Amino acid sequence: MKGAVLPEKSATLILFGATGDLAHRMLFPSLYHLMCDGLLPSPFHILASGRTEMDDAAFRATIAEALATYAQAELLDDARVATFLEMIVYAAVAAGDDSQFAALAARATAFSDGPIAVYLSTPPALFAPTAQGLARAGLVLPSTRIAMEKPIGKDLASSKEVNDAIGALFPEEQIFRVDHYLGKETVQNLMALRFGNRLFEPLWNSSAIDHVQITVAETVGLEGRVSYYDGVGALKDMVQNHVLQILSIIAMEPPARMESTSVRDEKVKALRSLRPMDPETVRTHSVRGQYRDGAVKGKLIAGYAEELGKESDTETFVALKAYLDNWRWTGVPFYLRTGKCMPNRQSEILIQFKPVTHSIFRRNGYGSALEPNQLIIRLQPDENIRLCIMAKRPGLDRDGVKLQEVGLDVSLAHAFAGERRRIAYERLLLDLLEGDTTLFVRRDEVEAQWTWIDSISAGWKASDQKSVQYAAGTWGPSAGIALIERDGASWYD
Numbered sequence: 001m002k003g004a005v006l007p008e009k010s011a012t013l014i015l016f017g018a019t020g021d022l023a024h025r026m027l028f029p030s031l032y033h034l035m036c037d038g039l040l041p042s043p044f045h046i047l048a049s050g051r052t053e054m055d056d057a058a059f060r061a062t063i064a065e066a067l068a069t070y071a072q073a074e075l076l077d078d079a080r081v082a083t084f085l086e087m088i089v090y091a092a093v094a095a096g097d098d099s100q101f102a103a104l105a106a107r108a109t110a111f112s113d114g115p116i117a118v119y120l121s122t123p124p125a126l127f128a129p130t131a132q133g134l135a136r137a138g139l140v141l142p143s144t145r146i147a148m149e150k151p152i153g154k155d156l157a158s159s160k161e162v163n164d165a166i167g168a169l170f171p172e173e174q175i176f177r178v179d180h181y182l183g184k185e186t187v188q189n190l191m192a193l194r195f196g197n198r199l200f201e202p203l204w205n206s207s208a209i210d211h212v213q214i215t216v217a218e219t220v221g222l223e224g225r226v227s228y229y230d231g232v233g234a235l236k237d238m239v240q241n242h243v244l245q246i247l248s249i250i251a252m253e254p255p256a257r258m259e260s261t262s263v264r265d266e267k268v269k270a271l272r273s274l275r276p277m278d279p280e281t282v283r284t285h286s287v288r289g290q291y292r293d294g295a296v297k298g299k300l301i302a303g304y305a306e307e308l309g310k311e312s313d314t315e316t317f318v319a320l321k322a323y324l325d326n327w328r329w330t331g332v333p334f335y336l337r338t339g340k341c342m343p344n345r346q347s348e349i350l351i352q353f354k355p356v357t358h359s360i361f362r363r364n365g366y367g368s369a370l371e372p373n374q375l376i377i378r379l380q381p382d383e384n385i386r387l388c389i390m391a392k393r394p395g396l397d398r399d400g401v402k403l404q405e406v407g408l409d410v411s412l413a414h415a416f417a418g419e420r421r422r423i424a425y426e427r428l429l430l431d432l433l434e435g436d437t438t439l440f441v442r443r444d445e446v447e448a449q450w451t452w453i454d455s456i457s458a459g460w461k462a463s464d465q466k467s468v469q470y471a472a473g474t475w476g477p478s479a480g481i482a483l484i485e486r487d488g489a490s491w492y493d
């Protein structure tokens with residue numbers, strides 16, 4: 001799944017936010033894994049930057065610890081860890097401090113005169129000042145690539161401000177907006193399933209599909225991210241990005257080729273087809289929930305407000321009924337649901353097909369009813385594809401043929417046993433170093449996502465829609481279940 005690749009690989013990575021949680025849990029372990037597989041250029045340099053003052057040795061010690069905890073155990077090896085740590089230098093840089101940026105630039109240019117990749121794993125308020133600091137230090141060149149973690153803004157207006165500020169310094173082809181779900185093998189596999197098989201595409205539309213469900217359920221709660229999460233909530237934290245990226249891949253037209261522009265052109269068209277909500281529709285097409293105390297997998301969990309230390313209306317669960325107004329999906333509801341403190345960690349897509357147009361099996365009140373086909377694509381924690389089909393139950397059929405639903409199951413973990421499962425960031429970091437933007441989110445996609453999300457937030461505000469409580473360890477408030485059951489369907493749990 002490669003797109004067009006710019007010629008020269010970056011051999012220098014400048015990482016802002018290097019002392020943060022994401023860098024420790026994901027980015028450094030991913031870079032380490034890439035090094036172990038011989039996928040990093042040689043030599044390779046990581047210029048790590050944070051606000052805290054420390055020297056290279058102190059910073060490397062923190063990374064050694066992070067690798068011991070988060071790198072894949074079978075790849076851990078003292079000699080390799082030492083080689084990796086040697087690649088890292090640390091520089092404290094505060095946004096707005098030009099002398100620190102100049103010192104950073106001096107180190108970066110001493111390493112190589114090839115393209116530099118920059119990764120912003122900082123709070124979004126620092127994206128523009130950091131990019132401007134880099135520009136003043138002479139590090140923004142036609143070859144410099146810049147990656148930004150989500151969230152890009154908190155609504156359409158603020159995301160435009162970030163995009164304008166970064167866009168003033170970098171052309172779009174050099175901007176890599178990260179949505180780590182696109183780095184997940186299983187999410188990329190959605191394209192393989194749809195466009196690598198003849199079987200599904202002719203039926204992938206409103207004539208054969210009744211509805212689509214996308215569930216991204218997490219067992220974790222706030223996990224100490226209080227300062228970021230409160231006031232953001234599930235709609236902006238999960239739906240605006242991960243859930244809508246999955247939706248765009250499920251809903252898009254076939255791209256002409258597996259290449260950045262073709263793929264992203266089709267995704268943005270799908271995102272732009274989302275029908276905006278208004279204060280009336282949010283009442284029937286959306287549910288907000290917030291977990292209260294309960295138990296997840298036998299562990300007692302304090303309620304959101306208790307953990308936060310104050311009352312809050314921030315939603316930790318959202319269920320939506322979305323429509324795409326286009327030729328392919330007219331009248332097909334997309335039910336979207338995501339939540340924290342759910343009973344299972346489970347990301348799943350259900351394609352519910354319509355019933356056969358005429359059943360030959362029912363006769364004079366005898367014989368079986370038919371269950372419409374379902375295609376269930378499980379993305380996490382395990383990777384499975386299940387197609388539910390009707391089969392004849394063995395028997396002599398004296399009172400009519402009896403059919404029963406059976407599953408055609410493909411376990412991808414089993415089919416590809418022996419292939420190492422990579423952290424999503426390995427793929428994304430490698431693509432960044434190589435300059436391939438296919439699996440990153442283009443400006444118009446982010447803005448189409450925000451346009452739809454803003455319509456929901458505005459609807460909630462105008463209709464004063466509050467979060468309804470649900471016990472931690474359940475599938476959200478009963479209103480979330482009613483949202484789909486009113487239409488005669490039910491969530492696939």
Ligand code: BG6
Pocket residue numbers: 218220237238
């Ligand atoms: C992040 C959200 O983008 O994705 C988190 O900010 C969420 O709130 C996480 O927990 C989920 O990612 P994954 O890869 O664990 O499904």
